[in-house]
Amino acid sequence: xxxxxxxxxxxxxxxxxxxxxxxxxxxxxxxxxxxxxxxxxxxxxxxxxxxxxxxxxxxxxxxxxxxxxxxxxxxxxxxxxxxxxxxxxxxxxxxxxxxxxxxxxxxxxxxxxxxxxxxxxxxxxxxxxxxxxxxxxxxxxxxxxxxxxxxxxxxxxxxxxxxxxxxxxxxxxxxxxxxxxxxxxxxxxxxxxxxxxxxxxxxxxxxxxxxxxxxxxxxxxxxxxxxxxxxxxxxxxxxxxxxxxxxxxxxxxxxxxxxxxxxxxxxxxxxxxxxxxxxxxxxxxxxxxxxxxxxxxxxxxxxxxxxxxxxxxxxxxxxxxxxxxxxxxxxxxxxxxxxxxxxxxxxxxxxxxxxxxxxxxxxxxxxxxxxxxxxxxxxxxxxxxxxxxxxxxxxxxxxxxxxxxxxxxxxxxxxxxxxxxxxxxxxxxxxxxxxxxxxxxxxxxxxxxxxxxxxxxxxxxxxxxxxxxxxxxxxxxxxxxxxxxxxxxxxxxxxxxxxxxxxxxxxxxxxxxxxxxxxxxxxxxxxxxxxxxxxxxxxxxxxxxxxxxxxxxxxxxxxxxxxxxxxxxxxxxxxxxxxxxxxxxxxxxxxxxxxxxxxxxxxxxxxxxxxxxxxxxxxxxxxxxxxxxxxxxxxxxxxxxxxxxxxxxxxxxxxxxxxxxxxxxxxxxxxxxxxxxxxxxxxxxxxxxxxxxxxxxxxxxxxx
Numbered sequence: 105x106x107x108x109x110x111x112x113x114x115x116x117x118x119x120x121x122x123x124x125x126x127x128x129x130x131x132x133x134x135x136x137x138x139x140x141x142x143x144x145x146x147x148x149x150x151x152x153x154x155x156x157x158x159x160x161x162x163x164x165x166x167x168x169x170x171x172x173x174x175x176x177x178x179x180x181x182x183x184x185x186x187x188x189x190x191x192x193x194x195x196x197x198x199x200x201x202x203x204x205x206x207x208x209x210x211x212x213x214x215x216x217x218x219x220x221x222x223x224x225x226x227x228x229x230x231x232x233x234x235x236x237x238x239x240x241x242x243x244x245x246x247x248x249x250x251x252x253x254x255x256x257x258x259x260x261x262x263x264x265x266x267x268x269x270x271x272x273x274x275x276x277x278x279x280x281x282x283x284x285x286x287x288x289x290x291x292x293x294x295x296x297x298x299x300x301x302x303x304x305x306x307x308x309x310x311x312x313x314x315x316x317x318x319x320x321x322x323x324x325x326x327x328x329x330x331x332x333x334x335x336x337x338x339x340x341x342x343x344x345x346x347x348x349x350x351x352x353x354x355x356x357x358x359x360x361x362x363x364x365x366x367x368x369x370x371x372x373x374x375x376x377x378x379x380x381x382x383x384x385x386x387x388x389x390x391x392x393x394x395x396x397x398x399x400x401x402x403x404x405x406x407x408x409x410x411x412x413x414x415x416x417x418x419x420x421x422x423x424x425x426x427x428x429x430x431x432x433x434x435x436x437x438x439x440x441x442x443x444x445x446x447x448x449x450x451x452x453x454x455x456x457x458x459x460x461x462x463x464x465x466x467x468x469x470x471x472x473x474x475x476x477x478x479x480x481x482x483x484x485x486x487x488x489x490x491x492x493x494x495x496x497x498x499x500x501x502x503x504x505x506x507x508x509x510x511x512x513x514x515x516x517x518x519x520x521x522x523x524x525x526x527x528x529x530x531x532x533x534x535x536x537x538x539x540x541x542x543x544x545x546x547x548x549x550x551x552x553x554x555x556x557x558x559x560x561x562x563x564x565x566x567x568x569x570x571x572x573x574x575x576x577x578x579x580x581x582x583x584x585x586x587x588x589x590x591x592x593x594x595x596x597x598x599x600x601x602x603x604x605x606x607x608x609x610x611x612x613x614x615x616x617x618x619x620x621x622x623x624x625x626x627x628x629x630x631x632x633x634x635x636x637x638x639x640x641x642x643x644x645x646x647x648x649x650x651x652x653x654x655x656x657x658x659x660x661x662x663x664x665x666x667x668x669x670x671x672x673x674x675x676x677x678x679x680x681x682x683x684x685x686x687x688x689x690x691x692x693x694x695x696x697x698x699x700x701x702x703x704x705x706x707x708x709x710x711x712x713x714x715x716x717x718x719x720x721x722x723x724x725x726x727x728x729x730x731x732x733x734x735x736x737x738x739x740x741x742x743x744x745x746x747x748x749x750x751x752x753x754x755x756x757x758x759x760x761x762x763x764x765x766x767x768x769x770x771x772x773x774x775x776x777x778x779x780x781x782x783x784x785x786x787x788x789x790x791x792x793x794x795x796x797x798x799x800x801x802x803x804x805x806x807x808x
Contacts, residue, residue: 166201414698675703
């Protein structure tokens with residue numbers, strides 16, 4: 105594509121200008137740039153530096169501090185060969201205010217001759233602490249003549265993210281070419297935010313912000329830039345957050361263009377259902393049920409996320425929604441990510457709904473041929489009113505006749521296409537199913553506002569009465585004998601315990617082997633106790649038999665892999681041991697801890713770690729010790745690991761931000777929401793431009 109010229113009358117927008125229109129970019133280099141998300145000249149402008157070097161002034165050697173990257177200028181006083189583990193060239197230089205040692209491990213004779221006593225040098229490098237002097241190792245340097253006055257850089261030097269085969273200097277050159285085009289044709293980069301919005305929120309012009317960040321002048325605060333707090337960075341972060349939010353709002357608008365079945369607001373069997381429960385609903389549960397029932401009586405599909413901490417009672421809320429759909433004459437599908445969790449739901453829903461004459465059917469990938477055929481017939485005929493299962497629910501041969509509500513548990517464990525496939529099975533005369541999505545992994549409000557802008561969010565922010573906070577202790581592996589004594593003591597007093605084995609390897613077979621070995625060792629160490637074992641490789645019937653024996657108190661100590669992370673409820677178990685706790689994320693540790701403390705007795709969680717803890721692991725274990733609140737823990741997890749890990753790796757697109765940082769920039773979100781609604785109503789034409797600019801290749805991610 106030819107470079108646009110001022111005389112052409114029409115300026116090609118930068119997002120339509122190919123990278124190959126830049127000097128020095130051929131097909132091979134273009135492919136390498138594509139690997140890091142660069143497809144157009146505009147993309148280069150939004151490819152911001154990772155950090156900056158200050159080469160705008162010469163620093164006096166007397167004022168140098170360890171760790172600084174600086175330019176110095178001085179005269180060589182002595183050059184010598186040093187011997188340590190290897191041969192090196194040592195140059196002592198000074199400028200009258202102080203001295204510095206230059207150390208070169210790789211050098212030639214010619215280089216040694218060129219760095220003779222009396223030579224003036226201009227050097228750039230990182231200041232390090234040496235044995236006797238401050239020093240630089242392999243600095244960049246330039247020889248100066250005796251009276252030469254060398255110029256310094258006028259702006260801070262940017263260091264860009266690159267990829268194999270693209271040198272830093274090449275990247276700098278390409279960005280400079282893109283900036284030159286922007287300078288010649290400022291209109292080639294569209295300004296999507298109206299003047300009144302930019303004035304109200306004190307946002308600079310887009311082109312100005314881009315120029316400042318690629319060519320920051322010497323007087324700009326380097327620390328503000330490094331922390332992402334400079335107004336130019338905040339201007340771009342604001343627009344990027346806005347684009348992500350708008351993409352999800354558009355998704356919601358598209359969803360609301362579909363129709364859904366209007367269901368009963370108050371299920372006829374609701375009173376009978378409540379009467380059969382052994383507990384009273386909490387105020388928070390009742391509030392969330394009311395929100396769901398209001399949604400499903402509309403002819404617009406419900407898209408609601410229910411968040412609740414471990415043990416807050418989300419399942420009963422899902423049962424109330426299912427009852428409303430069934431009492432309206434429709435089918436319900438409940439999908440869980442693991443067999444153990446799906447089986448737990450099956451037991452609960454059968455206990456609550458079968459006494460009301462409701463048929464609950466189980467569908468799992470491990471069903472025998474005859475049982476599967478029977479289940480499929482019941483689903484297709486509509487005889488199965490509630491179908492519970494794993495991902496087997498969205499296989500091609502599963503055909504619902506009147507599916508009006510889909511309940512998805514622990515939604516972040518499913519890929520977006522799986523959720524889409526299940527929703528499309530519910531199409532009745534063009535109407536799609538309502539969606540209720542549940543998670544026991546609390547998501548900090550900031551992240552929920554950004555990542556789930558297409559969903560309404562309900563929070564069950566109250567635990568049922570009688571839940572006593574679990575006491576958490578962190579101890580090293582060399583105190584294992586004390587832990588064994590604690591297990592023995594608890595079980596002798598009539599309690600039960602979990603012992604969770606974690607391995608860093610992804611291999612399920614290795615995890616199961618480790619759990620089997622641990623169970624054997626524990627049985628030998630605690631011969632008076634009944635030790636059980638459950639892991640992902642056991643057949644469904646075996647798993648169910650072990651869990652039933654544990655529930656029935658026939659097993660004192662259950663050794664398990666992390667398959668028991670969610671859904672397992674044994675009120676008499678009040679001691680949880682987690683081995684290699686430093687290897688697990690905060691949300692997973694919190695989920696495992698949530699298996700105890702369900703029976704109204706004081707409960708404990710022991711986190712055993714091996715070896716020396718990293719800073720991150722120490723922070724995680726301290727957070728577990730200090731709080732039982734899932735939302736506090738989720739916020740800490742977000743700060744420690746970032747949004748990608750907290751949401752789960754399958755939530756692609758939504759958290760792959762180029763400039764914005766959800767944790768750092770959370771204060772921008774309320775303003776982003778206000779501006780998004782304003783743009784949708786007053787200038788909807790800029791919305792697709794914004795979304796394309798910032799999400800580009802990732803727009804496909806949101807089709808759920």
